[in-house]
Amino acid sequence: MNESQQERLRSLRRDLHSYPEPAWREFYTTSRIVDELERIGVDQLHLGRDVVDADARMAVPDDDELDAWRTKAREAGAREDVLEAANGGFTGALAVVEQGEGPTVALRVDIDALPIREADSAAHAPAAAGFRSGNEGYMHACGHDAHATIGLGVLEAVKESDFRGTFKVVFQPAEEVIGGGKAVAESGHLDDVDHLLAIHVGLDHPTGEIVAGVGGFLAVRQFEATFSGETAHAGGHPAQGRDAVQALATAVQNLHAIRRHGEGATRVNAGVVEGGTATNIVPGEATLEGEVRGETTPLKEYMSGRADTVMSSAAEIHDCEVAIETTAEAPSAVSDDTLADVVYKMADTVPGVTSRLRTDDLGGSEDATYLMDRVQNHGGTATFVGIGTDHPGGHHTPTFDVDEDSLAIGVDVVTGAVRRLSE
Amino acid sequence: MNESQQERLRSLRRDLHSYPEPAWREFYTTSRIVDELERIGVDQLHLGRDVVDADARMAVPDDDELDAWRTKAREAGAREDVLEAANGGFTGALAVVEQGEGPTVALRVDIDALPIREADSAAHAPAAAGFRSGNEGYMHACGHDAHATIGLGVLEAVKESDFRGTFKVVFQPAEEVIGGGKAVAESGHLDDVDHLLAIHVGLDHPTGEIVAGVGGFLAVRQFEATFSGETAHAGGHPAQGRDAVQALATAVQNLHAIRRHGEGATRVNAGVVEGGTATNIVPGEATLEGEVRGETTPLKEYMSGRADTVMSSAAEIHDCEVAIETTAEAPSAVSDDTLADVVYKMADTVPGVTSRLRTDDLGGSEDATYLMDRVQNHGGTATFVGIGTDHPGGHHTPTFDVDEDSLAIGVDVVTGAVRRLSE
Amino acid sequence: MNESQQERLRSLRRDLHSYPEPAWREFYTTSRIVDELERIGVDQLHLGRDVVDADARMAVPDDDELDAWRTKAREAGAREDVLEAANGGFTGALAVVEQGEGPTVALRVDIDALPIREADSAAHAPAAAGFRSGNEGYMHACGHDAHATIGLGVLEAVKESDFRGTFKVVFQPAEEVIGGGKAVAESGHLDDVDHLLAIHVGLDHPTGEIVAGVGGFLAVRQFEATFSGETAHAGGHPAQGRDAVQALATAVQNLHAIRRHGEGATRVNAGVVEGGTATNIVPGEATLEGEVRGETTPLKEYMSGRADTVMSSAAEIHDCEVAIETTAEAPSAVSDDTLADVVYKMADTVPGVTSRLRTDDLGGSEDATYLMDRVQNHGGTATFVGIGTDHPGGHHTPTFDVDEDSLAIGVDVVTGAVRRLSE
């Protein structure tokens, strides 16, 4: 990759970084991506409701919230045609280039940001170099700005290469809330894909290191439980109350006490609790936002089923009701060895790659698993590729940043693998 | 009361004290009572199934246990006719004297002992004087030996007095397990009673003090809950188990957490727990013996209903089942002011009475409340009379003893009240 | 009381009602009271830091909050001299009239409002008659507007009467947060008081009914506990977190499980809980606002000591810390029979009084108990008088209102009692 191409990647990434947008609100980001796609020239461009199965979207904010970000994006210069298509939170894009006979290969990148306030110290490169978040309180703290950039870089490179076949790039919204993967998977766009690559930068791997087939995805279910009882004066009529906070407390204790499983790792977390209105009132309502995970999808199902029982019975103990809503969900997935091998071998030939790992554990969750599952269930193969990048702060922290040298490496590795797949 | 009468009371009490028998196993005790009743001469003598409603008995031991005590009583010299009538644990007796026109008055005394090993030190009078328990591990540690003695003393004194009317004395079995009161009440024997007196010695009142109308009976329900799950190897297959001890622990925590009630005192106790078989096995079964109480019967019902919900939902949380059995139960009750007044005034005229209390709280439970309730519901009045006695050790402790001087006081106060009621 | 006097009471009450101010923020209210006191003419007028022991104040809001209300009061026409004296939340007033030799009698009324939005339907008299709360979100929903009015009415009537002695009226701030009573008590102003009367309207007693000596005050302690642990990613590093929500849940469960007490009623409530930041983050902080109560002050102390142990040990279980702050506290108290008798007898002579109760239970908490305790500990007597008033909605609800006819009855009963005490 020549210097001007690298400069273009860097510049694009900085533009996206300076305008972080959270899940389902990536209006400006999508607009910017479409600008690039038009510059590159693609054979098909899917936007809005054409990218996803609308009913399968999860964790979509309410209309007021969506509209506020859409209006802001308009003011920031987002294209009216994109805003129109994305109305209702239908952000994201899917581009296709068709280059004759050959396999159908897809690349999935995600594009959303996090509700984190970015560091503003001089030690934080984006602050020092002037491309720190302009949307105060939001930040590209997990590198999805780099992902979108690499996705565009690969698309351009593949288009200009000798690749024979069909190449699709999915710019997926709402990964951070595990909300978009399922909706993209169920759109059917990937059902004809022979090989799917998904990528992630960083993950504690330094610039120059490539992980050919990441594993260890924890299947996850996130939920919100609302316990409802009845208020009463705690001094005068304590037994007239039905105490939603007692129900909550019993649920929290017993969620963590769900028995470990002999077949693999499980997780449970009661992440956010809130309840009651006054010291002297028996609390009539309480909410719990929590999650369960499993090393495999069945292990997640085990935890999920047990959690439902725990919460509903804990409510019963205290004569309360509970409404449980699943807010996000993702299966586990496995990178295919054969496809990971292609990446592994390819990586060795890429300038800048100094270290290769055949595999490594993610130890977290990712809704790319929905896409991987979908492709594999339709007879294709999939792998999740780690692109090392030096990152000063950890993922999801205010000082996270990417080493922009890794952008070109990422583009080259993925492009190389895509080309190899058509040979 | 003359000296020889007092000596007879003392001697009888010591005989009963030396042969303590627990609930539903008072075979020798009943036989000894019948001996006295025959000596005194009564108009009606009810034994065995004639004393109780057989179906209303609670906490009856199994046949082997009953037979063992019955055999032992036979060896100790119990009468064959009484043993025959009492077969199957139908202990206790009801004696009636009919002395012409007048009110029907009843006295209830209880006769069973406790599973406590009696003190054997020289400082403990029964040990020093040679009438310590001969049934090792069992003891009259709550004065029911004195109660039976006073009951017989009153019967004899009333018979020889100018009392006009009908006088019934109930020698009730199984008070300590709250098992006999309901069965006697439901026998119907008390349905025609105009005035019921029940008595208790001690209760922290010294010899010479009389409490005319004890109150503060806590309604009570005792239960046994058996949690059933499924065992599994705790190392290899922890999630294959359904953990009965976790269910038990959740139940215990939440039983105590039943909200206090604005209308009065409540109690809860998880008294005995047991579960599991081995350190490395997920426990498949666990039992809980507990109780709830209330200052009134509705408050006990509140606790009882909540306790059932807590235990069944706690079982559900851990995918277990629970079977809950009520082992004993008694309502609350209130001593009638008018009847207590008779006792209060009468007591003032009795030699040896040095202090009178109009009322005092029991602060515990008693199944005499079933009888009091029954009489009151049929239009009669009832009171529970405290007969003070110096007791070195507390009730239900190995050094409990009664001051035998209080026997005559008790007989005189109750006899006086009974006579007064026919005036 | 003549019609114009009654009209004045009504008018004053409506003015106060239309400008409700919450605890320690009664700037306008105090100003308005001072207006009246100057009109009446008093011998001593204590304001600001002279009314309370500054260190004994509890639950005082922060300076910003105080300043905002003070500024608002200024705009509403509050007197500059009062605003000056009350700076820093030193609201309330204490007036003294000295009428020669005789006993020192005191009356305590409270003056603060509640954070409740007042009903605005036509069925709600203050809305219909145009004196509904002008401070949206705040409301005199417990009748303290009537209390202040009655206090001024009594002061004027006593001053014009044949009362010999010293009469003090305390206009106490911050009763609703149990924050002001202790500070007034510790000011020492009441140490020479022979007889203290405190009043409350309503309490489910209709207009015309007087309760001479309210009892059943529950001693109370309110607290805020902050549990601190350490956040971690719930998927990747669950054991690196120290979970403040687990600590909270264990605390809630075990607070309710504090054993009932044999000597009287106790209460516990975990009223408000909040904790954690995200579904997938181990919660690092959680807060609990709760309270314990007891039928007597020692019972409250029992609950309080156990609660501290429960919370600190619950924190330890989950490797967290907890900081517990007492936000409000009040002892129990007993109305003196002799003083209540004076009120009881007096009430019989007052026009409009149609029913008298010797005593009744409050079943809640009140920080008048601090003042009653203080007076009693210095050799005086105290009683808490209930002034019945028809109230359509319950206390602390949006439709609460007082029957203004009860204002004159209250003034007459209390004035009569005060005069009787100097005879």
Added chain:
Amino acid sequence: MNESQQERLRSLRRDLHSYPEPAWREFYTTSRIVDELERIGVDQLHLGRDVVDADARMAVPDDDELDAWRTKAREAGAREDVLEAANGGFTGALAVVEQGEGPTVALRVDIDALPIREADSAAHAPAAAGFRSGNEGYMHACGHDAHATIGLGVLEAVKESDFRGTFKVVFQPAEEVIGGGKAVAESGHLDDVDHLLAIHVGLDHPTGEIVAGVGGFLAVRQFEATFSGETAHAGGHPAQGRDAVQALATAVQNLHAIRRHGEGATRVNAGVVEGGTATNIVPGEATLEGEVRGETTPLKEYMSGRADTVMSSAAEIHDCEVAIETTAEAPSAVSDDTLADVVYKMADTVPGVTSRLRTDDLGGSEDATYLMDRVQNHGGTATFVGIGTDHPGGHHTPTFDVDEDSLAIGVDVVTGAVRRLSE
């Protein structure tokens, strides 16, 4: 191996099977082993206190229990010299043959039985063939009878072979209670060992299958916690009690709620609970027998440290004390690849071996890990070898049995490996 050798193995195994002895009570078993060792002829024979570090023994029964089994063994014909050496529960033996220059190789077998009643149906081979347990209630339900037999068979075969070096066989007592491994390890007998083999039959592997290097040992700690509070009458003085069952319940709930660990599997079990004496008594004492495990020793330490904190703080919550005793403990361990490879290759040459696994997970705990650790820490290598055997019932069930054909296979595989190590 010829037929008469095989017959000798079978006969020996049946003798041991018919006389099962539990941990530290293997008096007859040891005597029988010594008979065989004398027949074979060994260069060193260590017995009694020479086999173990006496202070490192865990879970030793009390003297009465030990003496009863010793007396029984004498009556069954155990040798007096062995009984003398084993007095005090010092069962087990260590035999050494010295055959010149060469490596020091060791084999560890365990010899104790379980407190399980053996099946007596005709379908259960030991019952049908007349060698069912003669010690009713105890059973060789985990194949240690086969282990001891194979140990003797290997010793004899090695002695007669061309093996050059020193060969030690440890007949370890008390594996089932994880009580003997540490004591043998700390005896120092294995400190000069170059290669240690430990074996186990079955483990769901059929006859003919060999696992060269078993892994997945869970490090374990078993403990007994005694919670002590204070009894009180649950009706009259509930708050005077300090409730050990509440402490226990809080501990059980929170033990299971110890957070999962990101670095590997953990386990926790509250296996046996017991507490309280009567329904109406606040329980003053309660016990908990439980365990924690970890995939690695540090993970076990994490669980162990958290468990101690949970139990001591749970006691504090309820104003109780707790005494925690570690009753058994074992580290995790890893089979060395190089040594497992020797077994794996060797197995291929043994008649009857039809399937070989390089490794498999135990998924449980074993105190052979102490010996493996010890050898590895002194520079040697160790592997845990699985010898497949068809077993009709699962391990630790009444119908467990071994296929005696696997005895010869086990002897041949281990002997072959030992010989190979001296080449």
